[in-house]
Amino acid sequence: MPPSNRELFLTYLQIGLTSFGGVNAWARHMLVEKRGWLTEQEYAETLGIGQVLPGPNALNTAIGVGVRFGGAMGALACALGLFAGPMALLAGIAALYDAYGQLPLVRATLTGIAAAAAGMVLGTAIKMGVKLKPTLPLLAVGVAALALALLRAPLPFVVLGLAPFGLAAAWWAFRQGGGRP
């Protein structure tokens, strides 16, 4: 029995409000393990597409899940559910920050969190890079993206300029790998 749009909305509302530290792990837990709406493989495919398309991964994935079960309205239900809770919370946080952000204790705490969050992003990138086991040309493309971004090359230049090299490297890896990209 496929979920109704109302169930989709409520489930994504719950995902949005509990997903500390990134949505994808929580969404998987909810959709695959708790609700049983998707198999592991189906979720991985939906997430994969969400990550390749431009835009927020979690939102693209939610839209993919919504389309699958409820077409356009399903996609809308998932997207609104995902953002409703965090948007309300964030408006509150932003107002509090404006009021108290410069208090020494708040300032210091946030600097600590900011330093930790930066490391979290960097650690995630390393983890992803290692897990990909890139071939040498693919690794070179990744390093070039890092270097260009740090040299403050504009994003269109980085993405569109490196895409042909990335695709060529992937195609080459595919040929070398005997048909398994």
Add this chain to the structure above:
Amino acid sequence: MSDDGDLSALVWGFLGISLLSVGGGVAALPEMHRLMVETHGWMDELAFSKRYALAQAAPGPNVMVVGLFGWHVAGITGMFAAMLAMCGPTSILAYGFCRLRGRLSGALGMRVFERGMVPIAVGLIAASGLLLAQGAAEAPLAVAISVGSTLFVWRSKRSPLWVLAAGAVLGAVFLR
């Protein structure tokens, strides 16, 4: 700070970023840094890193940080405008793509595309981490927190919330 010129610059800025944000919101942070800090001077780099920290400490998608940037420039209007600019067009694209998906899933072209684009996304995410760390590095201890957190997230399977909590405590005690 919030006049019509700023609001439209904000919307156009995030519209442009969103359509090229392969790898999601975090990979686009260097470009957001350019928009917020370098081009318009709406905030300094410590403020930029702190907005990201606030968004990380709250639940929800990483892209919520765009709402905080919008709020900083033009209050609640800016928050919704920036989020819509960042999410609207790509949502329509994702919707259209997912409708076609049946025919494309598992296709060779799709797999090559994914494998070729992911390294670019990972490189951009690494650059985001370094930029954020640079922004937060107002004391040697902050740098140490960033390094420790990198190692923890890379090497351990525990929830990354632990490093945020540890960073908060260390910051509250030692960075005042």
